[in-house]
Every structure is written in structure tokens, then in C-alpha cells.
Amino acid sequence: MPEMFDYVVVGAGSAGAVIAARLTEDPSTRVLLLEAGGEANADEISIPAAFSTLFKTQWDWNYTTSEQKQLHSRPTYWPRMRALGGCSSMNAMIYIRGNRADYDGWRDANGATDWGYADVLPYFMRAESNSRLGAPYHGLSGPLQVEDRRYTHPLSHAWVESAVASGLKATDDFNGESQEGAGLYQVTCHKGHRWSVDKAYLQPARTRPNLTVRTGSLVSRIQIDHGRAVGVAYRQGGRDRTAQVNAEVILSGGAVNSPQLLMLSGVGPAAHLRDVGVVVVHDLPGVGQNLHDHPAVPLIWRTRDTTDLAELNTLLNFGRAKATGTGPLVSNVGEAGAFFASRDGLPAPDIQVHMAPTGFYDNGLHEPSIRRVTVAPTLVSVASRGRLRLRSTDPTWHPDIDPGYYDDGTDLDAMVAGCTQLIEMAERGPFADLLDGPWAPETSHPSDEELIEHIRRFTQTLYHPVGTCAMGQGEQSVVDPELRVRGIEGLRVADASVMPVVPRGNTNAPTIMIGEKAADLLRGRAAEGEKR
Helix, strand or coil, rough: CEEEEEEECCCCCHHHHHHHHHCCCCCCCEEEHHHHHHCCCCCHHHHHHHHHHHHCCEEEEECCCEHHHHCCEECEEEECEEEEHHHHCCCCCEEECCHHHHHHHHHHHHCCCCCHHHHHHHHHHEEEEEEECCCCCCCEEECEEEEECCCCCCHHHHHHHHHHCCCCEEEECCCCCCCCEECCCCEEECCCCCCHHHHHHHHCCCCCCCCEEEEEEEEEEEECCEEEEEEEEEEEEEEEEEEEEEEEEEECCHHHHHHHHHCCCCCCCCHHHHEEEEEEEEECCCEEEEECEEEEEEEEEEEEHHHHHHHHCCHHHHHHHCCCCCCCCCCCCCCCCEEEEECCCCCCCCEEEECCCCCCHHHHCCCCCCEEEEEEEECCCCCCEEEEECCCCCCCCEEEEEECCCCHHHHHHHHHHHHHHHHHHCCCCCHCEEEEEEEEEECCHHHCHHHHHHHHCCEEEECCCCCCCCCCCCCCCCCCCCCCECCEEEEECHHHHHHCCCCCCCHHHHHHHHHHHHHHHHHHHCCCCCCC
């Protein structure tokens, strides 16, 4: 006989773990949390600088996009964590919420009622426990620990000084009154160790008898009966199992897995589903549409009179980081950054900078051979849109992922402008004194044509895919502002896939916020705190 729960949450990532933990605060609510991956128990997960060593391992879904025509028709690699905590167990831990304009845009331009900045700020604050900052923008008692990094490389300090000398304002809080400026990033760490949603939300909740967590459980289908989700089918340990719900099924698999599971269950673009061989349950054209991501382009210089973070990756420093949460390996690699507009007249910044005191490119998969430093402009206001489609009815097959990088030419123009400004910044101040010549691009003052070639060759994901189950009220919307799947009762989606437009910044904190707000929607509660 199938088991019965009040809620089944699919995916124990940055939203799913939050939802499961919050729902089970009520001891009468029974929740099953299903995760395809395993326990997040590797040392490389806890040690911040080791995150890229998890790529292309057992911990990684190891996705590859379709060939991107604007990138010389090459595919791009998309790492996504396959374990409790989801990508909060494998990311660079940068705590960024996005811009006020992002959430007001969700509300005003996309019909996401009650998702404006004033609506979501209380949820960011509820989640957060900040070691330095407080009201009116930061929380002090939430599960998510946020702190100033315990180690910062001298190159990062030098870059911030040079960015400020070039005209950017200095900031010590990218999540406060204004996002613009240059500074050091705060991170989701606690005393030098990664603080994922697994540690923040799930581990404290796992002693509750009303929470059941099953790892190694790949959900293959949502069971839908007469237009209502009544349970899920999943495979665990070689056995096919089912679980039924009294209340609702919540998909929190992310921008890849949630639309894939909807389509495998017969909910999506009818013509496409028929072509693949899926029986159509509900024609919902927007599923898998609106896929977009933050593209990043590394600008790399050789360095002198300094070190490279990679050469500090020693057994001694590994042990120090593990035992005491100190030393070079508590670096999150992307230590410093900035937000600025690539051109005049923009309502908010469209470029974010990720600065790393090492040669970080191709997702860090190349073994460093010389001392280098990376300054990567990242396009955070993205016009291009792609889509995700099934390649098979087998849930173990990866879907066809097409983010459409630079298909809208305004994105390429903005990236060229961002690269140009950052190359000019590198010629000033203490950062310039530590540079020993360009590595990529190979010339000190590249032309626009040379920059375009560099962009096409080196663009990679910043690990922020969103939008494939977009929230709103239009015909292409997949979920309504309460995250309910249109046309199906008892089914919601709560993860980065519901973002109609990607926020200006790293998406982990916004996804946790979605989890917090989704839990309130499910419980019929309102946000705590006054709106601002």
C-alpha cells in the first residue's frame, strides 16, 4: 500500500529543505521530503574553497547545454548539486538578494502579486542571522548564518581599492539601501564552514517524527487524478515506490528538474509531449519556456609579488580549514565584487563582478600552472531567453537545455561594455601594481572585436538558471502568485524555476526566500514584519 503524508516535497535544495523544515514546525503535519542525491557529508562540501572539486563527481547532476550558436556553437557545462541542500551545498556561498527593482518588476511587469520588494524583504530577514549587519535590512536570528569571510586574499583588497579609485563607491553591504558599488562579499558560512540549507534548516528538523527524509529517491512522475495531484512515484534503492498526499505535492527540483518532472507527468506543451511519447494530462505551454541564466566571462591576468589561492591548497591548510574554520581554504574563491551599469539610463545595475585571486575559468576545471587573478563581469539583467525540453520519457535522461546565451544582441553589447570598464579599472591603483600582464584576452587594450571573440570563447554559466516554471498571471505563466500550478489542483512549484526574471545577483538567497514564502502560503500565514 502506498504511504500517506500531508505533503510531499520533491527536492531537498535551497527551497525544498526550507519548506519541509517550516511545515513540520506544526507537529500535526506529516511531510515526506524526497532527494535524488545523498547525504551532504563530504569534507569538500564543508570547506568553502573546495566547492569546484565537487564538479563532475558523484555529487553533480553534470548537465550540458545544447550547442550555443553565439558561443561558436559549443555546449556549456552546468554543474548542479545532487545531495541534501541542493546547490547551497556546492555554490560559492555569496549572499546576495538582488535589487529592489527585481521584485517590484516581478509584481508590476509579470503579475506576481505580493512579490514586490516590500513583500519579500521580511522573508529574507526571517531566514538570516547576520554576524555584523542588522535592522532595517538584515535579520539576526534566522537559521541561515551569514558572515564576513574569515580569510580574504590581498589581491581582493587591492581590487576593491582600485575599483573605488576608478569611480565606484565603496560598500560593505550589497543588500542594504543601495546595491551599487564595490566591496567584499558576505557569505553563507558559520565560523568558516559552509552553512547550507541542509545545516541551517534540515538538520535541526530531522529529529521531528513528522518529517521523513529519503535520499537516493528519484521521482519519476506526479500522480494526477481528475486534475488533482494525489501523490508521486519514485525509485529508491532499485525499488519502485509511491507516496500519496492528503494536501499537496510541492516541486522544488530547480530550474531543470521541476519542469522536467512536470512534463514527464503530462503537464506542459501538448505538442512537444506527444512528440516525445508522453500522455498529455494538461496542456500548459509555458513549462520549460523562459529559461535564462547569468553568463559570466573571466578576464584573467598574470600576477607578481603575490600568491595564487590555488598554491595555498595544501594538506596543512585543508586540515586547518576543516578543524578550525580558518586559513586560505575558508575563502569562497569569489571574494570581492561590484555592481554597476554598463551604460547610462538603466534603472539598476546590469553588471555584477566576481573577483577571484586565482585563474578561475572553465568552472575551475583547469589545474593552475602559473599565478593568475580573475575578474569576471557577469550579466545580471538578461534579455535572451531559451527553453528546456524532454529528450526521453526516461527520468534518468538529462533534458535538452538551451539557455540561448546572447541570442538577444543587447546582452552581448552589455558584456562588451562591462569587460571594457573592468579592463580600464585594472590599470589603476594597487591592483595594477600586482599584475604582470594580460593572460585572457592576451592584449592589454583589446578592441571590441577582440572582446567579442573572447566572450564567445570563454563565457560560462554563473550557475543561476531560472524561469522555466515562471510565476505570473499571463498565458505563459506556469504558476500563479501563490505558486499553484495552473490547471492542476494540489500541486505547487517553489524554487528558482518560478522566478519570472532572474534577480540581479546570486540566486541562492532569493531561492531560500521563495522557500520561506512558500511555507507561509501553504500554512495560510502572512509575512512577519512591516513592509518597507
